[in-house]
Structure formats: C-alpha cells, structure tokens
Amino acid sequence: MDLKYKNYSLAHLRDAIKDAITSEATPEEIYVTVVSSIRQEVAYHNACIRTSKRLLDLTEEEVVDGENRFRTDEELLQEIEESGGFEWTPQVVSTKKHGKDMDAL
Numbered sequence: 001m002d003l004k005y006k007n008y009s010l011a012h013l014r015d016a017i018k019d020a021i022t023s024e025a026t027p028e029e030i031y032v033t034v035v036s037s038i039r040q041e042v043a044y045h046n047a048c049i050r051t052s053k054r055l056l057d058l059t060e061e062e063v064v065d066g067e068n069r070f071r072t073d074e075e076l077l078q079e080i081e082e083s084g085g086f087e088w089t090p091q092v093v094s095t096k097k098h099g100k101d102m103d104a105l
Contacts, residue, residue: 017030020033058076
C-alpha cells in the first residue's frame with residue numbers, strides 16, 4: 001500500500017475518532033459505530049467474493065469427450081433455471097402507449 005495514502009487514511013481516522021470523542025456521543029455509541037462499520041465492510045466484501053466465485057464458476061471450462069469447451073448460453077440458462085432462477089427478476093414494462101403524455105417518450 002502506498003505510504004502516502006496509508007498515512008492520509010490513518011490521519012482521517014484519527015480525526016474522526018477525535019471528533020467523535022469530543023462530540024456528545026457516548027463511548028458505547030462510538031464503539032458500536034466502529035464495530036458496525038467494520039461488520040458492514042466484511043459483509044460487503046463477502047458479497048463481492050460470492051459474486052466473483054459464481055462468475056468464475058460460470059466462465060470455467062468443462063472437459064467433454066476429452067475436449068475443452070466453454071458452456072453454452074443454453075446450458076448456463078438451464079443451470080440457472082434448475083437452481084431456482086436469478087436472485088431478482090426485473091419488472092416487465094409495458095411498451096403500449098397510453099394517452100398523449102406517453103407520446104413525448
């Protein structure tokens with residue numbers, strides 16, 4: 001890590017702690033905020049790891065009949081469907097126009 005950036009980040013952390021201590025916040029509130037922030041970062045990075053692993057799984061080669069090949073879109077979609085589908089489904093937007101207000105779109 002760049003020493004300049006490290007010192008910059010630590011200086012801001014030091015300033016934030018100083019500001020929190022001199023505020024009306026209790027020591028318990030400061031502690032809970034620090035621990036909560038760390039836990040949120042851990043949860044965020046764990047989600048990134050899960051997503052990255054899933055993406056890697058989808059892109060890895062398979063060996064079929066002695067030949068390396070990538071899975072086809074149809075195979076990937078079938079696998080996704082069999083595992084319960086995507087984590088979210090976007091809402092379907094109607095393409096029909098309703099009234100003059102929609103003509104502007």
